[in-house]
Amino acid sequence: MTGRAASPIAPSPAFDPALTHAALGQRAEAFALRVVDECASTNAELVAHPPADDGRIHVLVAERQTAGRGRRGRQWQSWPGGSLTFSTLWRFAPGSPVPAGLSLAAGLALARTLEKLGVQGVQLKWPNDVLVHGEKLAGILVELVPGRGRTPAAVIGIGVNLKLPADAHIPDQPGVTDLATHCSPLPDRATLLGLLLAELHDLFALYASAGFAALRNAWQKRNAFADLPVRISGEGSELTGLCVGVDEDGALLIRGEAGLSRILSGEVSLRVAS
Numbered sequence: 001m002t003g004r005a006a007s008p009i010a011p012s013p014a015f016d017p018a019l020t021h022a023a024l025g026q027r028a029e030a031f032a033l034r035v036v037d038e039c040a041s042t043n044a045e046l047v048a049h050p051p052a053d054d055g056r057i058h059v060l061v062a063e064r065q066t067a068g069r070g071r072r073g074r075q076w077q078s079w080p081g082g083s084l085t086f087s088t089l090w091r092f093a094p095g096s097p098v099p100a101g102l103s104l105a106a107g108l109a110l111a112r113t114l115e116k117l118g119v120q121g122v123q124l125k126w127p128n129d130v131l132v133h134g135e136k137l138a139g140i141l142v143e144l145v146p147g148r149g150r151t152p153a154a155v156i157g158i159g160v161n162l163k164l165p166a167d168a169h170i171p172d173q174p175g176v177t178d179l180a181t182h183c184s185p186l187p188d189r190a191t192l193l194g195l196l197l198a199e200l201h202d203l204f205a206l207y208a209s210a211g212f213a214a215l216r217n218a219w220q221k222r223n224a225f226a227d228l229p230v231r232i233s234g235e236g237s238e239l240t241g242l243c244v245g246v247d248e249d250g251a252l253l254i255r256g257e258a259g260l261s262r263i264l265s266g267e268v269s270l271r272v273a274s
Helices: 017-030 042-048 102-116 189-210 216-220
Strands: 031-039 057-065 083-091 122-125 129-132 135-144 153-161 229-234 237-246 252-256 259-263 269-272
Touching: 017 031, 017 189, 042 057, 042 083, 042 135, 042 153, 057 189, 083 189, 102 122, 102 129, 102 135, 102 153, 102 189, 102 216, 153 189, 216 237, 229 252, 237 259
Parallel strands: 031 057
Antiparallel strands: 057 083, 083 153, 122 129, 129 135, 135 153, 229 237, 229 269, 237 252, 252 259
16 A cells, blocks of 8 residues: 655754653653664664663664564555654563553553644554554654563653655555654754653653553553454454444453453454454
8 A cells, every 4th residue: 555645744853852751851861862874673773782781771763764563564664754663672670560561551651642742633543553534644663672680671662653655555555644744843853852751751651660451441542443353354354343442451442242242462453344
């Protein structure tokens, strides 16, 4: 599929970390920010080479990813100046609810950030997409950092379409949008990152202490498929039914002919049933 046409992208100003720190305010001391011109995948980099635990939340921003990854092995498309692509390494205290509901919590943080910028019609698609009026604006990829006996840690990658080029080609995505279409003026990338990291910081603090249950109602209010007939496919099976929402563990709830089913794996496809 071809993405929605947009005006050509003007040369983007260099990423200014000072704007991110300003948007973070007092939270800036909690983060360690690194910006690179190019890398294969910010997620892959942090998973393969996690920084030493210095008590801070490490953030890697790439102006361009040559092999950005999405869920189910898909490639994440990005454009210099037209996207915000970054990953963060979050460490949680032993016993914290990782990874149940983590991608949903991250999606909620992004949704709240967009709403504070005045974006209308923000929706969340289980387990990791952020939509605006049914079109995909951003995606999230959560990966656990391997290793026994360590503090639980997860790498959370986020990609946001800021301004799509006119020739953007996005396979398997019939409905795609960008922030420029829904937000004027368009915030600077570095400022947007700071606003989003601040929201993540606050929501993840609540998540770490109370689990996804504390965020469930807020996620439900933005559920893109609430009370709609849906089809779940993948992993050799297919399920149709009514989308009830999510439970306190972040599992998707589908009410079908056989009763209520819980979908835990994110390696499936969720679509509105025809």
